[in-house]
Amino acid sequence: MLKNQAGIRFYIFLAIFVFLVMFPFIWIFLTSLKPQNELTSFAWFTSNATLESYASAITTRPLFRYMLNSFVVSGLTTVLSLLIASFTAYAVTRLPIRGKTLILGLVLASSMFPPIAILSPIFNFVTDTGLRNSYIGLVIPYITISLPLAIWILATFFQKIPWELEESAKLDGATPFQTYRQIILPLATPGIFTTAILVFVAAWNEYLFALAINTADAWRTIPVGISFYQSEYTVPWGDISAATVIVTIPIVILVLIFQRRIVSGLTSGSVKE
Amino acid sequence: MAGKPGRKFQLNEKQLGYAMVAPALVLILLVVIWPIMLSGWNSLFDYRLNDPTKSERIMTESLNLEEYADNRYLVEQGVNELSEAYPEGEETFNETWTVVQNHHEELVAEDAMASSYQEVNSMLNDYEPITDDNLRIQSIDGSWGSDFEAAMDEQIEAVTAVQQQADGDTAVEIGYLAAQLENLQGSVLSSNFVGLQNYADYLLDGRTWTALTNTTFFTIVSVGAELIIGLGVALLINRTFKGRGIVRASVLVPWAIPTAVAAMMWSYLFDGQSGVVAHYMAAVGLISDPGALLTTASGSMFSIIFADVWKTTPYMALLLLAGLQTIPNTQYEAAEVDGAGRVQKFFFVTLPLLKSAILVALLFRTLDAFRVFDLIYVLTGGGPANATESISVFAYKALFEQQNFGAGSALSVIVFVCVAIISFIFVKLLGSDLFPERAKK
Structure with a gap:
């Protein structure tokens, strides 16, 4: 059923699809360049393009502080969960332990947990330990999201590494941990990197915990910070669209550079090859 | 497998294996299992943070x-x-x-x-x-x-x-x-232990059922639309063509941006005064006036589903495309020899071979949709008049806006039970397909 040559109709369909997907971004970008008095107009382009919305977006709210917060929290979460997940994934895929199905089942079950079900105890814990409005206070709950994800994807990547190399390392007298560190880890680097991107994006996008735990403006992350641009009385669409453009640019760059890796990571758990 | 004699202390493979899974298991117990048990415990009390006589269990x-x-x-x-x-x-x-x-x-x-x-x-x-x-x-x-x-x-x-x-x-x-x-x-x-009273209160409260209905409706419609559109797109782009990179990147950007940011973008596009999507939809006659999108119950539900479909269909298409690419061409050739047409090939070759990929994608998307929080909280806040309130949004409001940790916990346990039931059904359907080969050994 698959015709392998693509005709003109196909490319028109493709163009429409890409346009529809990208339309909100295009419109938001065009809005961010409009002066205040043209924000309610439906003209695509403005003849008085200005950067005043950008200036306002970064001065009325600490947008760069939000970005820094998101970056630190996501970075810490990624490093921590990958470190722990790579151990687990290795043990589950390569070592002769019992209860693998049980362990993977537990991991899968915890990735299905609704965050709202654990929010209030985590909130109490973070409050009692004085970690509200700090980076660590968010990293702890983010482990719940990132660790199962990382274990699941890494296990798929580890599984693909050929056994022969490991066998020969064993014959050469390497201890199991040496095999892990010197044979498996270097070979799994692309997979680990892919997993890191996915975990980072998941932590970067988290909203519920960040909203409840880091309530001080200086500790808000990007998603929460952006959603607080609107006040009860006014919605500064110019500022919001400029802020959206600023925070979307790093994501677009990340996606452009790593798109192949991201796709391989996203599809690794769902498709058996 | 025991360590070779003559070496200093070293772990054999089995011991190393258990040592390596231990940290993750301990963390999962501490940050997932223990908190959900605490939620269950809290839900048995009339436990309120804003009332000093009830701030303890x-x-x-x-x-x-x-x-x-x-x-x-x-x-x-x-x-x-x-x-x-x-x-x-x-x-x-x-x-x-x-x-x-x-x-x-x-x-x-x-x-x-x-x-x-x-x-x-x-x-x-x-x-x-x-x-x-x-x-x-x-x-x-x-x-x-x-x-x-x-x-x-x-x-x-x-x-x-x-x-x-x-x-x-x-x-x-x-x-x-x-x-x-x-x-x-x-x-x-005095004791604020109320047993299952919180559950009884919520299960008799119409707002809970509205929230559950909203969540179920949102989940079924948006995941259904995402599956159908995603499958269509995946079938169409499952071929070699120029510009794959651009398509892939444009498909990934909606997936990669935070849901809260996407919700802010859509709340602008759907806005009654300055929203371009609302403007054009009213101009074409799809809605009576531009304001109808975010001020009426059905308009708001539509807006939320639309935004979710926009954000997640590309991801769905990507997962299904990967599944399609694992179907060997020989299968189609064999079907052709047997005289199968396009439609027959789709129903008798593509769908059966894609079944587990579809089910896995559906499982994760359904659970995600059922837990929906950020999109609704930012885009409509659950309004107008709770018409779009999902069960997670309702639980969040009880927990943090009313500071009612006991009752809110009962709601979060209800969400948990629903999610557990959905997962159970899918896992039954999927069986061992869900687990990668390694776990079956």
Whole structure:
């Protein structure tokens, strides 16, 4: 059923699809360049393009502080969960332990947990330990999201590494941990990197915990910070669209550079090859 | 597999394996399993953060020793000062103090209580914070609590009567004493264990069912639309063409941006005054006026589903495309030899071979959609009039806007149970397909 040559109709369909997907971004970008008095107009382009919305977006709210917060929290979460997940994934895929199905089942079950079900105890814990409005206070709950994800994807990547190399390392007298560190880890680097991107994006996008735990403006992350641009009385669409453009640019760059890796990571758990 | 003799301490493969899974298992127990159990426990209490008498979970009648010791000291001070400052009331004040003392002696007649009281008192004297709840909250037996409360009622009344005869600053001071007596009385905490009452309340509350219906409707419609559109797109782009990179990147950007940011973008595009999507939809006649999108119940639900479909269909298409690419061409060729047409090939080759990829994608998307929070919270806030409130949004509002941790926990446990049921159904359907090959060994 698959015709392998693509005709003109196909490319028109493709163009429409890409346009529809990208339309909100295009419109938001065009809005961010409009002066205040043209924000309610439906003209695509403005003849008085200005950067005043950008200036306002970064001065009325600490947008760069939000970005820094998101970056630190996501970075810490990624490093921590990958470190722990790579151990687990290795043990589950390569070592002769019992209860693998049980362990993977537990991991899968915890990735299905609704965050709202654990929010209030985590909130109490973070409050009692004085970690509200700090980076660590968010990293702890983010482990719940990132660790199962990382274990699941890494296990798929580890599984693909050929056994022969490991066998020969064993014959050469390497201890199991040496095999892990010197044979498996270097070979799994692309997979680990892919997993890191996915975990980072998941932590970067988290909203519920960040909203409840880091309530001080200086500790808000990007998603929460952006959603607080609107006040009860006014919605500064110019500022919001400029802020959206600023925070979307790093994501677009990340996606452009790593798109192949991201796709391989996203599809690794769902498709058996 | 044992370590070779002659080596120094080393783990064999099995031991290393268990050592390597241990940290992850411990973390999952601590940050996932333990909190959900605590949520279940909290949901059995009338537990509110904004009400001091209900800010602890108390099974049996208890005494907050910190409050008790603190206020007992303040009452003593008050009685001594006022006896000098207002001799007319001295008799009443002394009587009050005697009553407090008598009850206190009865309380500390029990050795365990006496030593706990000593400890708390000395910590208070050193200005040390008392963080140990097992020390701070002591359960009390018998009728001491109710006797004490009744006695305090009498004394508060007596002191207030004296206050009415005094005037000026003295009256204010006596008022303070009455307040301290009330605080002292408040250190007796009656049990706020309500059993399954929170669940009963919510299951009889129409708002819960509205939220559950909204969530289910949102989940079925948006995941259904995403699956159909995603499958269509995946089938169409499952071929070689120029510009794959651009398509892939444009498909990934909506997936990669935070849902809250996407929700902000759409709340602008759907806005009644300045929203371009609302404007064009009204112009084409899809909606009666641009404002209808975010101000009517059906318009808001449509907006949320639309935004979710926009954000997630590309991701769905990507997952299904990967599944399609694993179907070997020989399968299609064999079907062709047997005289299968396009439609037959789709139903008899593509769909069966794609089944597990579809089910896995559906499982994760359904669970994600059922837990929906950020999109609704940012885009409509659950409005208008709770018409788009999902069960997670409802639980969040109970927990953090009403500070009602007991009732809110009951709602979060309800969400958890629903998610568990959905997962169970999918896992039954998928069986071992869900687990990668390795786990089956």
